[in-house]
Every structure is written in structure tokens, then in C-alpha cells.
Amino acid sequence: MAQTFSFSNVSIEGNQRIEQGTILSYAGIARGAPVSGAELNDAYQRLVASGLFERVEIVPQGNTLVISVTEYPTVNAVAFEGNSRIDDEDLAPLVRSQSRRVYNPTIAEEDAATIAAAYTEQGRISARVTPKLIRRSDNRVDLVYEIFEGGVTEVERIGFVGNSAYSDRRLRRVLETTQAGFLRALIRSDTFIEERIAFDRQLLQDFYASRGYVDFRITGVNSELSAERDAYFITFNVEEGQQFNFGNITVGSDLPEVNVASFQNALTASPGGVYSPSIVENQIARLERLAVRQGLNFVRVEPVVTRNERDLTLDVEFQLTRGRRVFVERIDIEGNTTTLDRVVRRQFDTAEGDPFNPRAIRQAAERIRALGYFANADVEAREGSTPQQVIVDVNVEEAPTGSLGFGGSYSTSSGFGLALSFAEQNFLGRGQQLSFGINTASSASAYNFNFAEPAFLGRDLRLGIALNYTETDQQYSEYDTTTGSFTPSLTFPVSETTRMTLRYSARYTDIQNAYENDAGQIIRAEEDEGSRIDHSLTYLLSYDTRRTGLNPNAGVLLEFGQEFGVGGDSNFVKTNLRAVAQTRVLNEEVTLRATFDAGALHYSKGESRVTDRYLLNDSTFRGFEYGGLGPREYDSASDVDDSLGGNYFAVARFEAEFPLGLPEEYGITGGVFYDVGSVWGLSDYTSSNTTNEVLYEDFSARHVLGVSVFWDSALGPLRLNFSRAVQKEERDKDQNFSFSISTKF
Template identity: 75%
Template sequence: MAFTALPVPSQAQTFSFSNVSIEGNQRIEAGTILSYAGIARGAQVSGGELNAAYQRIVASGLFETVEIVPQGNTLVIRVTEYPTINRIAFEGNRRIKDEDLAAIVATQPRRVYSPSAAEQDANAIAEAYTQQGRIAARVTPKLIRRSDNRVDLVYEIFEGGVTEVERISFVGNTEFSDRRLRRVLETKQAGLLRAIITADTFIADRIEFDRQLLQDFYASRGYVDFRITGVNTELASERDAYFVTFNIEEGQQFDIGEISVQSDLPEVDTLLFRDAIKMKSGQTYSPSTIENEIARLERLGVQEGLTFVRVNPRITRNDRTQTLDVAFEMTRGERIFVERIDIEGNTTTLDRVVRRQFDTVEGDPFNPRAIRQSAERIRALGFFSEADVNAREGTTPQQVIIDVNVEEQPTGSIGFGGSYSTSNGLGLSLSFSERNFLGRGQRLSAGVSTASTNNNYSFNFVEPRFLGRDLTFGLGASYSATEQEYAEFDTGRGVFRPSIGFPVSDFGRLSLRYTLEYSDILNTDDGDAGQIIRAEEDLGERWDSSLGYTFSWDTRRDGLDPNAGVLLEFGQDFGGLGGDTSFIETNLRAVAQQRVWNEEVTLRATFEAGALNYTSGRSRVTDRFRLNDSTLRGFEYGGIGPREFNDAEDVDDSLGGNYFAVMRLEAEFPIGLPDEYGITGGLFYDMGSVWGLDDATTSTTTNDILYEDFSLRHVIGFSVFWDSALGPLRLNFSRPLVKEDEDREQNFSLTVSTEF
């Protein structure tokens, strides 16, 4: 016989409560707790539903402990409320101030304490330390119990040490050395000066920024196939240093091949647009060059009355010749207009300062490239810590709204500084500057500087968009009182100069100015001044009034070649618009720079010259050219040129000259020290002369006048450059090869300045 036992279904336990008792609540109403529990009186409730009610009350985040106890027909809910935060404090922090940490945490006093919120705040504080390179920082929230269910919330902080970048290396680079590539990066290696160099701190976000810098560096030099295959960051076993390795593939360098302009639009004259292109076949390919040409062609299209014409580059690759053919295709774009430009976040800066960075106004055709360029100009102002420019659809699909969201940052500063040079000695300075005066985008500065040989006072004001146009209006005033060391007299000189400048081409700029100048020669009786200086002092104070201009051509920053640049400046001042004299003063400066040997060495050639011709009146020592050690190294200020000399009467006065010419040739190169030290070396060869005096000047003395004629001096030497924590420092060691007997040598010169 067989017997089979059938299973009997079990019944889940259920509860039914006619009463609910809530215990332990002080601030929170019982009805609120019941709403979280979701249990109705008299309803059948299972054990699972009781557990769900428990979880809902816990999830509210209002209670430190929760307990649900069925007692017959009564459900007892016992809770312990989280305490109220009495105060928030920070302990152990030295690198970040309490007020800065208080701005990071979300928890506030007089609110209910939340463990999860406190933990999130601790993580946020630790992240702030991580951004400073202190990855070992730990933050622990602690509670100090007070009466009336209150607590003090204390964040105990262990800051830890700075995790530095011990070494930055590259794998796969053949065209550029590790040293050259490290100069591109924002992150620097740690070295002897790690206590004052903060760029050697490891910050993950900075490494990501360095990736983009490296990408841009190679792209601007024609390496279109360059890519970063990976960045390895290894933490040392002591957890105090990182080793960063960039794995890269350089690829081949490409030049620009054939250039053409193509269009299917009958109204487009392709020959006209082809002639407007500045880049040439054979030059190194660069994306920025292409962008500049596109902007130039689109501006020309607007001038020709072509609306909604877009320029799209089509690149054809020639691997055999390593060239890239560039065809600029001019097509008809979508008919989309700018509905309006909305600007938000500018609490100080006026709307018009931001708006004038746009070449586009309401109602113009929408050009995405022009909007991107406007966004870059807004960021370049330096008025905002954040500047986002975005386009969104307007009231119709054919319209867009440009949203500009900015965040202001401080633009003013007060500086206290010190300086030292072998020509002027020790000096102190006090300055004030504001780059966004009254939110109008104007620049205002004033300063006072004193040294052992001179005192200077200056005031400058610049309006970069005068009359709402691309005109720069400037107003400057200065006064200097000098105790001359090279001659037995003192001078006083004041200048008032309004000016206006404007661009005349992509690289050219013209400035016009009016100058009112006061000058005087003083205290010749206190020393052994010669007859010429005494006679010039007897002329008394003098006022000169002149109109002038300066034309400059500068390709050093915006040129097509990142390794070469040229600066040309030519200016003249015409005196005689009132005043006591009539004259023409001409100045010329030309600078050419080229990086060679994988950009490790910078070659620089500079030529400067000046001429002073009086048609009414005569020149004085305060007007004539006198060279200092920054113009011609190897000699004191006023150490060469015409001199009034009489050994018997102990007269040896530097008179300056009506003409000067100087050529400086120099090379700057690394000297084997780590780049983060900022120390480089240089060799230089200088040639120059100062000559020429008025006939009225030479006829006022019976003493000898030396070196009135052109006499070329030659100087050779070497320099040490140091971007130190005290400021840019330069040491020149020089030796004249060709000089005159009475020239005053200066074989060593040192300049350093800084502001605090």
C-alpha cells in the first residue's frame, strides 16, 4: 500500500491595528510619520507591508533610528529624530581657509543633520584638496552632542602633502625633444624650486588640458596625423609623486599644396576671392591658417553683398608629396537670421561691452563661425571667469537666439613692487590698475615709482572702442624728476599725450598722437657741469608741442609661421604746433625672430635708429638720444656718443646725439637645467653708435667735443635669463671689442622687478 502526503498551503501572518502610537518625535508631526508609513487603521497588513513601511520612514532621512513594533491592536512606531545642526566647524585645514570651505559644503546650520549630506560634503572638500594636488587628503565628519537634540558638525581634515609630478616623458616623439614638448604643457616637473612652483602639482584636469595643448602644438606645425594614444600616470610607492608619460604618434608633416576657390553660385567671382587669399603654397599647413582664410573670404562676401554664402574647406591629401590641396567651396547656406542676443550674468560689465564683441547684430544672417569668433573675443577680454555662448532656435525655425552667459571676475589690482638695476639702483613702486573701469571695458592705471636716481609719476586711460568703432583712444600723462649719474645736472620732464589708434590691415596698425612736453635742466651749479650744459640750462624751461604717428607691422603672434615673426615700427613727431621749437623726430625699430633646431634655440635680430632735426630752436641734452644698457649692452647710460671733455677742468659730460643706430644679434637657448626652473642662456653681439650735434651747441664751448662723428662700437657677451619668483631677471656679462677711450664701460648689468 502507498500513501501520498499532499502539501498544505501556509497562511502569511497578517495584522490589523485599530490604533497607531508614535513615540520619540519632537519636531516632526505624527501625521507626517503616518504618511510615510502608509498604514491605515483597521486595514489588513502583512509582514512584508510592515517592512515596506519601515523602509519608507527610514528613507525620509529625518530619523536616526526607526522601530516598528506590533502590540496587539496597537502599532507602535518609535523614532529618534536626527539632531539639529548648531554650528559647522573645520579642523586641521591650513591650505584652504574656513570661509572657502564653508562655500563648498551644502550643509547649513539650524537644519536637520543628514549623514549622507555630510558625507557628500566631506567628498567635496577632499576633491578641493585633490585639485591642489593633495590626493592623500582625508575628511571625516564628526558630531559633538549638545543639549536639546543639537549637535556641532566638525569636519576633521587631514590635508596630506602635495603629490608632485616627478617626471614628464614622451614616447614616440622624433621631431621634437622631450624638453621642447615639456615647454608646451601647463604641467611642469618638480625640481629644486618645488616649494614655489605650483605647476608641478599633479592635477588630473590639467593633464587633460595638456593633451589639447599638445594636439594644437603639432597641428599648427602641419602634423595632421598626430594623435595621443594614451597618457600613463603612475603613482610612486610613497604616494608623493607621479610619473606621467605621453604616448604619441607624430606622423608626417604636411605643407599646403594647390589652393583654389570653387563655387556653383553665378554671382560669385571666384577670381576675386582667390586673389584675397593670403596663404601660399608650400607653407606649413595649420588649421588656424585655414580658419583665418575662411573668415577673410566670408567678410569679403558680405562686402560684395553676398548673403548666406558659406565657405567650406575641402582638403585633398597627397601622401606622395606630403601636401594638402585646399579648395574653398562657396555655397549657399540656410536662410537663418539672428533674432536677438541675450546677455546674462554681467553684474558689473555693461551689455554694450559684451555686445560689441559681435560683428553680428539682430536681423543679420546667422553665421556659426562668426559667433564662435565672437565667443573667443569675449573670453579674451579677461573680464569673466566663465563665458558661454550658445545658439538656440528662436520664435521660428528661420531664426536663432544667441545666449551669452558670463560670470564676472575681479579686474582691478593694487600693486606694490620693488626693482633693481645697475643703472638706476633700488626702487619702489605703487600702482593701481583697472581693466574694466566702471564696467565700460576701459583701462585705467596710475603709478608712482622711486629709485635712487629718479622719481616717476604716471597716469594712463584707454578706451578700446572709441565712438563704438575699432578705434583705441588713449590719454597719458607723466612726470619724471631725475638726478643724473652720468653728468653733473638734474632734469625735470613732463608729458601729456592723447592718442588714437586703429588697424589698417591684418598685421598693420596706425596710431596718431599729440604731445605736449615740458623739460628743464637744473642744478648745474651743484657739480662740475661743462659750458654746453650750463648754456642749455640758461635757456630755461621749455615747452614742445608736436603731432606724430607710428605705423607698426607685427606678425609675431598672429602670423602664419608659429616659429618666426617680424615687428616693424616707424614713427615721426613734427614739432612746431605752438611751443618753443620746431623739429622732426624719426624713430625706426625692426625685430625678426626665428626658432631653429627643433625650436630649441631662438635667434633674434633687432635694429633701432633715430634722427632728430631742428628747424627752429636747438636740441638740448634732455632731447637728444642717449643709449642705456637695454639698447646697447656693455656701456653705461649715456656712456657713448658726443661728450664735452676737459681733463684740466674736470669736465666730462655726456651730451647725447641727434642720431643713433644700433644692431643687436642674439641667440637664446637652454643650458641643460630643467625647464621649470625658467633659466636659459644667451649669446649676443651688439653694434651701435650715437653721433651728431647742432652747430649752435658746438659753438658754446671752448672745451673739446669728443666723438661727434659716427663711430661704431662693438660688444660681445652672454646672458642668463631667469623667470624667478621675484620677477623676470636678466644678467648680462659683456665686453666691448671696439670702443673709444672716454667711453664708459659697464661689463655687468642686472635687472629684476616684481609686484605683490
């Protein structure tokens, strides 16, 4: 039979801060009541679990139960030692232990684990944190977290097993995680972070899905730590499956009010193309917008996909069905301490009282995240005051949107330069963009101010205002220039892929120092005209499929614009055309790019000057100095050799970019290019202003071949061009090497 005890007295020893009644309540033992040995043990455990005592003893002594305790000390101060990668100010919010509170070893150990986890997020999985106590008087202690930060645990190698359609090199470019390279001291993304692997899995899944591999799956990811615990070897095990194309794409509906033919005509996807879920989503969105325009509310579009294993196609039928009659009761926005509600609300095509469309809400959520104003944005719908209503909750977390930059740049056309800039992407929380900058180089100084309101008058109408002032001290010419401009503009969508820009410009130009620098007679005559103020109106039509197109590996940009000089010191028409096409081939290892630029300038009042005519630089036509080709005024006796620019230009550029066999984490690729084009045309008035010889007024094609080295360096994107003009004119100024680099720090 178990032994029992009965006590008429309870004696408590060793307590200083904690009242005896509190200790008795934790122990749960009443005077005079019989107590078993097990109950005494339970009392002991309760006292220990209270977290108030460093030591507890319960000893029966006759009719007296003696409870002896040693209280945990009070924390005098909390400190960190050994940390350099994370500052004290950043570690302090992570710990629960605080000064003037009772020390709790369990909490201290949890704090140590939390600090170690913070280092793990930085890729330092070998970090160790040990809580230590420094005894002080009056039962006080200093709690010190001794930190051994350890080194960065890098991703030494990323490999793939089971892939055949795409190489390891191509798949590594999809991932957020990168391998460690020779710039590992400067590159942060080569550290191992476990949470990033889950994101990489999704990136791989999306990559294959967008290319028709609907059965693709990742069977496992192996992350092996090296024996030295300083590197990981990551292997993705994948099953690609077969690539599927679109088969028949149709629209069906049993709703009598639906005109199926009109919806069929609205589809942009066509049979034979590579199947992609994003294309299906795009078509659903188009059909649902058409339904709203036709007044067909609560019509939902559901894709029905049928597999054809024999020819590896997927037939898609978009079924238009009747959805639930649910309305949006209201949209609640929380967490936006800086950004105004209306900036978030205008991302919704849906307003309070409109029919509820889950797809439209998801698209609005994506637009909110794409703003870049928020570190996190969650958009969810819940039932409203009735089952026929929903409330859309938007919870956002503000993120910094301003930047102050000090940078440097170098190019072979303008030399070394410094840049100071300020930019705010969410000015006063209104979603407006504000920026200004100062850029200086050995041959030019530029000052600019830009402001943009993306939703002018509450519509999808972008208002822009630009102020620019530039002074040049050109190393390639015998004159200097001063220009300034004020340019307000409006930009609005015409269709999904087309935008229109309308622009007014007031421009000041002046040519100086032509006589002092011994410029030719034409430039001197243009300087004699004095400063000029021109007013112009411009329209620019832009068609761009690079973001909204159906092919993730190809895109086209077409731009056509005309500037009309109206009033001021001259009247003119300036027409510009630009076309860019890009695609990836050979399993997306090689990028092919073709660009065509052309322009024409015609004056009906006044004459063009060198500040108005086309002078090409190496970003438009490689292989030549700035103004190195086109019409020139030349006289060997007086050493005059001035580039005049031309009223017309046309340039076609073709290039291929490809890997060089180097590890992709180096960020170095190669390229070849071929440029052909010309600058030509002067007015009779301009040509008559000299007794010297005017060269190359007529069209004469120049041809350039070259190779490029691209380096996505830690300092910024670097491009080196080695070129040779295989066909040029005698007085052209060719340039066999050029490079450019820019950065902000």
C-alpha cells in the first residue's frame, strides 16, 4: 500500500520575490489533507513547470512539509556577442527575454534557436548560439547570447536528373537559386536557403507547363551537405513527359442568349501552337470580358480539355455556363499606411455592386502585387451580409518605394561620368512617379526631371511631364550645343498589345563655339542663326507582344511615330519607325534578335540644323563613332572634317547571343552581330552654305561584322563589342571596339 503523508504545517524557504501563497497555489497541497508520494511528486513538477525557480526541493519533516526553492534571477541586461553579419538592433526584436524580467532558461534556448534560424536564412547553417549568464548582485544576471556566425553555406552545384528536352544550363537559368561562382563573395543568391527550393520547384513547374509539358512533375529534390558543411549539392529529379500542342479550340454554350460565333471569333489562340495554361487563362479572360460588354452577367467560362494521345494534342472547348448570382458587397483595404485606398481600388475592374467574378479578383490581386508598392498583398473573398454577396478583403504590407542613387558610368562615346538620382515610385502614396537626376560625363552634362500620373482623371490614362537640360562639349565635333525641353504627354491603351502616346514639346537649341573650334562653314552658318525655339506635337503608336503574346520565347515590338513642328521658329515633320523581333532557338540556348530603325526629317519652314538631323551612335549602329557616318563637310586644306548628320537614316541590326561553355553563374555569354545601314540627305540650302566639299549626301550602305561579350557583372551589365566595318566610305570614322557599363551604388 502506497505511503501517505499528512501535514499540519508547510514551511517555505528561499523565496525572495515570490509570495508564499503563490508557491502554495502552484504546489496545490492543503494543510491537514492526506497526501500520497505521487501527489508530492506532482506538486514538485508543477513548481518546476512554473518557470519561476532554478531549484525546487520538497522534504517531509514530521508534521511539517518543507518546500525549499531557489528563484531564477532577474535579467539585468540582454546582450549579443560575436555577431557582425546581423546587427544588435536587428537581433533584439527576435528574442523574448527582456531586462527586468525573470530569467527563463526555456525561453532563452528558444531565443537562441530563433537567432540561429535568422542566420540560416542567410545561408549560414553552421551558426551556433549559446545563452550565457553573468551573475550580478541582488540575484540579477546579464543574459549574453554568444554567437558563432560560421561561414556561408553555398550551393556548389545544381543538377538535374531525367531532363532531355532542356539542358541543365537552361534549367538553371529558370531557378532563383544559383551556383557559387568565382564572384561568390559578391553574389548572395548562391547561398542555400531551404525556403527558396520550394519556390524553385514552382518556377520549374511553370516553365515546363508554359511549354506544353502538361505531365511534367518533380519526383524529388535532394540537398546533400558536404562533409565540411560549407556547401550544398542540389539535384532535381524530374519527369518531363511529352510536349502537347493545341488541337481544336472551340466555344460552346447551351445558354440561348449567347452568340457562340461572336465568342469563337474573339479567340486569339490557334490550333497547332504549343499548349500553355497561361494561354488558356488569357482566352478565358477575353471571353469573360466580351460577355460583360454584351451585358451577359454571371456567365462563366470553363475550359474542357480533351487529350489526344496519338497526335499529342489537347482539344480545348470553352464552355459558357450560368454562374451563381453573387454581387460584390464591398472591397475592404487594410495595411496601407502610406498608399491611398484609391491607388489600390483602381487595380480592380470590379466595383461595389458589380457581379462577382473570381477571375477578375485574382487578376486584380496580380496587378496590386505588380505595383511594387507592397512587400506582401493578400486578396481574399468571403461571404457578405447575405449568401448572394461577397466582401473582398485586401491586406497589404507597405514596402519602401523610394531610392537615392549615386553611380558611375563609362561609354566609349561619352567617356566617364557620375550620376546622382532620386526616384519615388509612389509619391505621397498616390501611385505617382517622381524622379530627377544629374548626369555628367567628359563630353556632356544632363539634368532631368520627370513626373508621371498613371491614372489621370481616374482612367487608364498616363500623364507625363518631362524637363530636360543638356550641355555638350563634344569630343567628336568642332562645336558645342545647349538644349532644353519641356514635354508633357498622355499615354493610353488602344488594345491589349497596343498603346498610343500623344506628346507636346517645347524645345530650345543653341549651337556655340563653332568659330573658336574652327568648324566648317555649314556649322558656322547654323550657329549664326542663333538659338531656336521649336514647338511640336507627336503621336507614337506602340505594338508590343513581349509581355502579352502567346509565345513565351518570342516577341515583337513595333513603334511608329511622327513629330509635327508647329509654330515657333520652324515647321517640320519627323517620322520614326522601329521594329524589334526576338526568339529563342536550340532548346532556348540561343537568342536571335533583329532590329530595324529608320527615320525621315522634312522641313517646310526653316531648315534642319546639326542639332535636329540624325547622328547615330554605337547603340544604334555599331562599328562607328558618334556621327561617324553620313554627310560630312570636308576640306583637306583647312582641316575641316565635320559630321553634319542626315535627314534620313535606316539601320538593320541582326545578332545572336549564345553560351560560351563557361559556368552560367559567371554571367558571361557571347554573341555575333551584323549591322547594315546608312545616314544620308541634306537640304539644298544646307549644301549651298559652303565652298568646301560635301560628302556622302546620297544613300550608301555600310556593313559591319562583329562579336560581343556580355557580362552580367556585380558592378552592372557590361557589353564589349569588337567590330570591323567590311564596307564603308573613306572619310567615315569607324570604331573597332566599344564597351559600356553602368551601375548604382
